[in-house]
Amino acid sequence: MSVAALQELLERFADARDWGPYHTPKNLAMALAGEAGELVAEFQWLTAEESDRVMTDPDKATAVRQEMADVFCYLLRLADVLGVDLDTAVREKIAINEHRFPAPRT
Amino acid sequence: MSVAALQELLERFADARDWGPYHTPKNLAMALAGEAGELVAEFQWLTAEESDRVMTDPDKATAVRQEMADVFCYLLRLADVLGVDLDTAVREKIAINEHRFPAPRT
Amino acid sequence: MSVAALQELLERFADARDWGPYHTPKNLAMALAGEAGELVAEFQWLTAEESDRVMTDPDKATAVRQEMADVFCYLLRLADVLGVDLDTAVREKIAINEHRFPAPRT
Amino acid sequence: MSVAALQELLERFADARDWGPYHTPKNLAMALAGEAGELVAEFQWLTAEESDRVMTDPDKATAVRQEMADVFCYLLRLADVLGVDLDTAVREKIAINEHRFPAPRT
Numbered sequence: 001m002s003v004a005a006l007q008e009l010l011e012r013f014a015d016a017r018d019w020g021p022y023h024t025p026k027n028l029a030m031a032l033a034g035e036a037g038e039l040v041a042e043f044q045w046l047t048a049e050e051s052d053r054v055m056t057d058p059d060k061a062t063a064v065r066q067e068m069a070d071v072f073c074y075l076l077r078l079a080d081v082l083g084v085d086l087d088t089a090v091r092e093k094i095a096i097n098e099h100r101f102p103a104p105r106t
Numbered sequence: 107m108s109v110a111a112l113q114e115l116l117e118r119f120a121d122a123r124d125w126g127p128y129h130t131p132k133n134l135a136m137a138l139a140g141e142a143g144e145l146v147a148e149f150q151w152l153t154a155e156e157s158d159r160v161m162t163d164p165d166k167a168t169a170v171r172q173e174m175a176d177v178f179c180y181l182l183r184l185a186d187v188l189g190v191d192l193d194t195a196v197r198e199k200i201a202i203n204e205h206r207f208p209a210p211r212t
Numbered sequence: 213m214s215v216a217a218l219q220e221l222l223e224r225f226a227d228a229r230d231w232g233p234y235h236t237p238k239n240l241a242m243a244l245a246g247e248a249g250e251l252v253a254e255f256q257w258l259t260a261e262e263s264d265r266v267m268t269d270p271d272k273a274t275a276v277r278q279e280m281a282d283v284f285c286y287l288l289r290l291a292d293v294l295g296v297d298l299d300t301a302v303r304e305k306i307a308i309n310e311h312r313f314p315a316p317r318t
Numbered sequence: 319m320s321v322a323a324l325q326e327l328l329e330r331f332a333d334a335r336d337w338g339p340y341h342t343p344k345n346l347a348m349a350l351a352g353e354a355g356e357l358v359a360e361f362q363w364l365t366a367e368e369s370d371r372v373m374t375d376p377d378k379a380t381a382v383r384q385e386m387a388d389v390f391c392y393l394l395r396l397a398d399v400l401g402v403d404l405d406t407a408v409r410e411k412i413a414i415n416e417h418r419f420p421a422p423r424t
Binding site for chain 4: 128133136137139140141142143144146147149150151
């Protein structure tokens, strides 16, 4: 599914619940930061190697997957209320980083 | 563009730079949290109303857009290294939330 | 109680549980970020005015107070393992900010 | 210096600059989360072992120390505007954790 289509699903979900007044850019940025905190907490006591195997534990895998979905949902809502095209924004970022971090020639 | 296609662009970008050893799930979760911190910082002294108008200031708009892209890039990288299908994860989350927060009938 | 004395209480607590191997600077910074995420989440849907009155709700007050304690505990642990004198670091920061943000004369 | 004394220094600093209207609990929680994000970013690409040695690099040591001071400053400001006694809150948290994580007898 495209980023834009997911964004629209979430917009309809929020609208059906009259969440508009809560979904200010400021509040959504906070909600995203809160979910990013929960995501980082899933990894805080793991070694690098344990973090590589995190999806082999079914409970942990579900938790990580859901925290990632939560981060993404708020990012999509924020993109929606601010009118940011996330798809293009990522591709612009890649173009910027091509210059900042040139790939070694092979 | 689909979420999966963006994910692949970023995978190729990281691979071309041999960033694999740095891109452990633990490190990517930290990088995402760091970018979420920069995003929330863009809004910290704004009122709710000022946050609604944040994209009318060109410099601020660029900063917000780039922080959002940074969060998204690390989320896509994390999905890649963990084998998480972000698209499906979001739709599952919506299904869960349909039950937790039923929409009022109209 | 002094910052140094609180730091020592927490050091003894961690040592008695053999938490040393988990309390690397990297892991403690992650734990702190996780708790900061939980703290910001307490405020995410509140207006500025509601946030001013947050401590009048006993349940919310307990939650906020505990999240603040959690952030502080990990900051004190991090200071301990890195040998940072937090007290002096704050006063140096104030000195730096006296120059960056001179107070208006009265 | 006691936690309360540091808190008072920062209160006077904020008052002298009329920052009161900006220092709502909501905004201070955001600012703290933003600084926690900058702190975690200092460690994101380091191995556990590199993070143990982070203070041996003078530039990195200064950065880490300043980010820790920034987190602490906003935590102290938040404690001030909410009337939270951080010192007591930490000791209560330790008492709670004594029960949750009993130390092994020796």
